[in-house]
Every structure is written in structure tokens, then in C-alpha cells.
Amino acid sequence: MTVQPEQETASRMGCWCCGSLYPEAELVRLGQHPEVGVCLACARWLQRRALARYDEHHPTPAARARAAVQAVRAAVIRKGWHERGVLGALLRRIDRHLP
Ligand SMILES: [Zn+2]
Numbered sequence: 001m002t003v004q005p006e007q008e009t010a011s012r013m014g015c016w017c018c019g020s021l022y023p024e025a026e027l028v029r030l031g032q033h034p035e036v037g038v039c040l041a042c043a044r045w046l047q048r049r050a051l052a053r054y055d056e057h058h059p060t061p062a063a064r065a066r067a068a069v070q071a072v073r074a075a076v077i078r079k080g081w082h083e084r085g086v087l088g089a090l091l092r093r094i095d096r097h098l099p
Contacts (some may be wrong), residue, residue, distance in 0.1 A: 017042035051099065066099050073098060
């Protein structure tokens with residue numbers, strides 16, 4: 001167990017989505033509500049949800065392709081393949097480049 005300096009711990013803020021603590025540099029603030037900050041992982045999750053919602057209302061071939069990719073992604077997560085050693089590392093790397 002490591003002990004973090006008190007100053008570093010005090011400067012961390014809670015993500016309004018997941019509740020974890022992050023330094024200010026790793027939070028994204030809302031424009032009209034700067035008191036609200038979400039961490040980078042949650043911001044990416046929100047972006048994916050927003051894009052999926054947009055695609056639901058604007059069906060295009062690209063939207064259908066993204067939905068298919070997300071369905072495969074959901075199946076991989078449901079089966080836990082993303083947590084399996086080398087295969088999991090490869091799948092997580094691929095996920096970083098998915099829409
Ligand atoms: Zn978060």
C-alpha cells in the first residue's frame with residue numbers, strides 16, 4: 001500500500017458519473033455547468049451512448065455498421081473475453097479504436 005501526499009489527495013475531484021476521484025486534468029467539465037466534471041473514461045462512455053442514441057434516430061448504413069460493432073462489443077463483454085490474458089489485451093486494444 002502506498003501513501004499519497006495529502007496535497008495530491010486533496011486536489012482530486014469526484015467524477016459525477018462513476019464517483020471515482022481524479023485530478024482536475026483528468027476531468028471534462030460541462031459548458032453551462034462547470035461544477036459538473038466527468039472522468040475521461042465516463043466521457044468516452046457518454047460519447048458512445050450519445051452516438052448510439054443519435055444513430056437510433058438517424059438510420060444510415062454507417063449507423064447500422066456502428067450498431068453491429070456495438071452488438072459484437074456487448075457480446076464480448078457479456079462473455080468476459082475482454083478479461084482473458086492475451087486475447088483480452090488484444091480486444092481492449094481494438095476497443096480503443098472503435099467508434
Ligand atoms: Zn467516471
